[in-house]
Amino acid sequence: xxxxxxxxxxxxxxxxxxxxxxxxxxxxxxxxxxxxxxxxxxxxxxxxxxxxxxxxxxxxxxxxxxxxxxxxxxxxxxxxxxxxxxxxxxxxxxxxxxxxxxxxxxxxxxxxxxxxxxxxxxxxxxxxxxxxxxxxxxxxxxxxxxxxxxxxxxxxxxxxxxxxxxxxxxxxxxxxxxxxxxxxxxxxxxxxxxxxxxxxxxxxxxxxxxxxxxxxxxxxxxxxxxxxxxxxxxxxxxxxxxxxxxxxxxxxxxxxxxxxxxx
Amino acid sequence: xxxxxxxxxxxxxxxxxxxxxxxxxxxxxxxxxxxxxxxxxxxxxxxxxxxxxxxxxxxxxxxxxxxxxxxxxxxxxxxxxxxxxxxxxxxxxxxxxxxxxxxxxxxxxxxxxxxxxxxxxxxxxxxxxxxxxxxxxxxxxxxxxxxxxxxxxxxxxxxxxxxxxxxxxxxxxxxxxxxxxxxxxxxxxxxxxxxxxxxxxxxxxxxxxxxxxxxxxxxxxxxxxxxxxxxxxxxxxxxxxxxxxxxxxxxxxxxx
Ligand SMILES: Nc1ncnc2c1ncn2[C@@H]1O[C@H](COP(=O)(O)OP(=O)(O)OP(=O)(O)O)[C@@H](O)[C@H]1O
Ligand SMILES: Nc1ncnc2c1ncn2[C@@H]1O[C@H](COP(=O)(O)OP(=O)(O)OP(=O)(O)O)[C@@H](O)[C@H]1O
Ligand SMILES: [Mg+2]
Ligand SMILES: [Mg+2]
Numbered sequence: 229x230x231x232x233x234x235x236x237x238x239x240x241x242x243x244x245x246x247x248x249x250x251x252x253x254x255x256x257x258x259x260x261x262x263x264x265x266x267x268x269x270x271x272x273x274x275x276x277x278x279x280x281x282x283x284x285x286x287x288x289x290x291x292x293x294x295x296x297x298x299x300x301x302x303x304x305x306x307x308x309x310x311x312x313x314x315x316x317x318x319x320x321x322x323x324x325x326x327x328x329x330x331x332x333x334x335x336x337x338x339x340x341x342x343x344x345x346x347x348x349x350x351x352x353x354x355x356x357x358x359x360x361x362x363x364x365x366x367x368x369x370x371x372x373x374x375x376x377x378x379x380x381x382x383x384x385x386x387x388x389x390x391x392x393x394x395x396x397x398x399x400x401x402x403x404x405x406x407x408x409x410x411x412x413x414x415x416x417x418x419x420x421x422x423x424x425x426x427x428x429x430x431x432x433x434x435x436x437x438x439x440x441x442x443x444x445x446x447x448x449x450x451x452x453x454x455x456x457x458x459x460x461x462x463x464x465x466x467x468x469x470x471x472x473x474x475x476x477x478x479x480x481x482x483x484x485x486x487x488x489x490x491x
Numbered sequence: 492x493x494x495x496x497x498x499x500x501x502x503x504x505x506x507x508x509x510x511x512x513x514x515x516x517x518x519x520x521x522x523x524x525x526x527x528x529x530x531x532x533x534x535x536x537x538x539x540x541x542x543x544x545x546x547x548x549x550x551x552x553x554x555x556x557x558x559x560x561x562x563x564x565x566x567x568x569x570x571x572x573x574x575x576x577x578x579x580x581x582x583x584x585x586x587x588x589x590x591x592x593x594x595x596x597x598x599x600x601x602x603x604x605x606x607x608x609x610x611x612x613x614x615x616x617x618x619x620x621x622x623x624x625x626x627x628x629x630x631x632x633x634x635x636x637x638x639x640x641x642x643x644x645x646x647x648x649x650x651x652x653x654x655x656x657x658x659x660x661x662x663x664x665x666x667x668x669x670x671x672x673x674x675x676x677x678x679x680x681x682x683x684x685x686x687x688x689x690x691x692x693x694x695x696x697x698x699x700x701x702x703x704x705x706x707x708x709x710x711x712x713x714x715x716x717x718x719x720x721x722x723x724x725x726x727x728x729x730x731x732x733x734x735x736x737x738x739x740x741x742x743x744x745x746x747x
Contacts, residue, residue: 438737479669
């Protein structure tokens with residue numbers, strides 16, 4: 229088998245809190261193939277976002293390695309890191325918090341195009357319109373400020389911004405969790421479509437197993453900084469083996485199938 | 492005679508936002524009603540109108556009455572209110588035990604020693620771990636789920652007839668959410684409280700409520716017994732919400 233797009237091995241990270249030192253990550257390993265979606269699920273505090281922050285180089289790992297497109301990601305510095313960062317993008321739960329609320333949509337999309345020199349200056353307005361169209365937004369939104377658009381529209385802008393640099397992997401940390409169900413279904417459809425068309429891989433971080441089941445090929449379940457179960461998403465959700473996996477499945481609210489099953 | 496009767500309720504914020512319009516609704520004693528709908532549909536506005544917690548900028552049309560009480564319900568005494576963000580309803584500089592005790596002290600005219608004893612019992616009832624020890628803890632020393640247990644203990648301290656939970660589990664992870672929902676169900680059963688459960692999660696609502704009211708753009712578009720609403724929704728909007736629910740079962744959420 230060829231090398232995976234992303235290979236993570238033995239990732240460990242300790243934090244101190246209230247004078248106590250504890251392991252937020254303890255030997256985490258997984259891989260993602262090109263064009264694949266891996267879901268990282270687990271209870272609050274299990275370490276999911278810490279994994280994402282290490283991949284994005286926002287937090288330094290204590291131990292372990294991350295290989296992305298054949299390169300040792302954690303060893304990269306300066307221009308080499310910037311070049312790789314273009315291929316590894318991130319979308320957070322609340323894009324409002326991540327964006328300057330007074331910045332216009334056009335400005336948000338222009339930044340990555342400019343910083344990574346994706347297209348010439350004269351081509352950028354066209355590229356911005358194309359990105360908006362790509363995520364199902366009208367070009368007329370370009371002039372609006374971030375605080376003047378809805379939550380669902382903001383999440384689409386965040387995805388468009390991540391797409392600007394033509395990434396091969398997007399880390400989505402609870403990216404659909406705050407959205408209304410109808411909007412969430414739309415965004416999940418959009419992500420699946422982008423993956424089909426452009427072969428983008430996703431690391432989909434969530435504690436919503438319903439969304440995971442709808443979008444992920446594989447799943448890794450975390451608890452207490454470790455991966456406690458890993459496998460094909462639907463198979464694991466149908467018959468989890470780990471205690472955490474069982475608890476997550478049992479806790480996921482299901483619609484009563486018919487009146488008979490409503491107790 | 493219903494516990495709560497809502498007739499022609501409308502709420503307008505400032506001069507331009509009609510957040511609720513023409514809502515008619517009854518809630519029986521001990522009945523569990525879920526309010527669902529998308530962001531901005533007016534769910535919290537309804538909950539706050541019932542508890543008389545609307546901001547002064549809001550103007551009210553129609554009537555909220557309490558036929559069974561024969562008087563206006565008092566928040567704290569007759570109504571317990573649990574918010575989405577427990578941090579916002581708990582005072583950061585008062586121990587959690589005293590916050591629960593204060594509700595009993597203020598609303599039941601209970602002397603402090605008795606109120607503190609009651610608080611200890613309530614923290615035990617909501618299954619706060621080591622209640623005797625954690626009663627003297629401050630909110631920031633508790634997890635999100637533990638804070639929500641404290642907020643629920645405070646909400647039920649005066650033995651209210653109605654518990655309102657406005658997205659009380661939305662900020663919690665799935666496992667903790669299920670624990671809090673189970674706790675709410677048990678307390679409502681044990682005390683015979685009516686429940687107004689506000690949520691945007693139709694499956695969560697269906698697992699807890701006798702009836703479900705679906706809101707959209709400030710109007711109630713459907714109100715039905717839970718089983719009927721799930722099995723045979725009348726409005727297109729309810730059908731869309733049901734269709735967008737991503738379940739785990741093979742029959743549901745399939746087609747991906
Ligand atoms: N900078 C930090 N300093 C100290 N502790 C931290 C820091 N960042 C995270 N932690 C702790 O590390 C653990 C893992 O946190 P992380 O944010 O990765 O969890 P998570 O799985 O993303 O949880 P959630 O579902 O709530 O987002 C938690 O106990 C958290 O409090
Ligand atoms: N204090 C306020 N002043 C002005 N407008 C308000 C105020 N509170 C709510 N609104 C508006 O009233 C409408 C209904 O809001 P409400 O908070 O009741 O919705 P909701 O269904 O609870 O939404 P969510 O699911 O996001 O909590 C929205 O358009 C909202 O922006
Ligand atoms: Mg996180
Ligand atoms: Mg609300």
